[in-house]
Amino acid sequence: AQSVAQPEDQVNVAEGNPLTVKCTYSVSGNPYLFWYVQYPNRGLQFLLKYITGDNLVKGSYGFEAEFNKSQTSFHLKKPSALVSDSALYFCAVRVNYGQNFVFGPGTRLSVLP
């Protein structure tokens, strides 16, 4: 069965510093990996995805993520955090034969001014 783990419930970072939000996954096929962000009172919004090819993918708002097959990880990164990045971040996985997206439990990012 597919599963996604986000080992940190909360990540705190100072504005201007680099940020990393961790994600590891478990699937039995080739994974399609996604990051979504949820702002208060808003629906989940797509940030970026990895399907195949270059292990470093770039997405919206300056975010990027690195796919590491040997470590089954897909960590979200940003070189310089903004206060406005404070939100709930979800990692999700989908296998290439399935229709269902499986989401992780989420990580709350707080960027402190």
Added chain:
Amino acid sequence: DTGVSQDPRHKITKRGQNVTFRCDPISEHNRLYWYRQTLGQGPEFLTYFQNEAQLEKSRLLSDRFSAERPKGSFSTLEIQRTEQGDSAMYLCASSAGGNNEKLFFGSGTQLSVL
């Protein structure tokens, strides 16, 4: 493209009552998903439609839950004989199809069962 809309935004009901939620996906999207999210958790898959066909249902979806998408456009999710454990945010999402297509989510319907 007006986005995915869900109605109502909030629903408060008494235990044992039936409730129905509506989702209007992005008009050209043929795939529609229902998810449930509780506080501190990620969205949990409930069911998925391609056009009007319900192709997948989670084991989380008990026989009190039913979903329809009669004309391949809007969808409804009905919960019969609600229980307090049904209290959650019910999310709808749509996509244009393809296994690598991203989901577009609505703002959700918050259900509170008293």
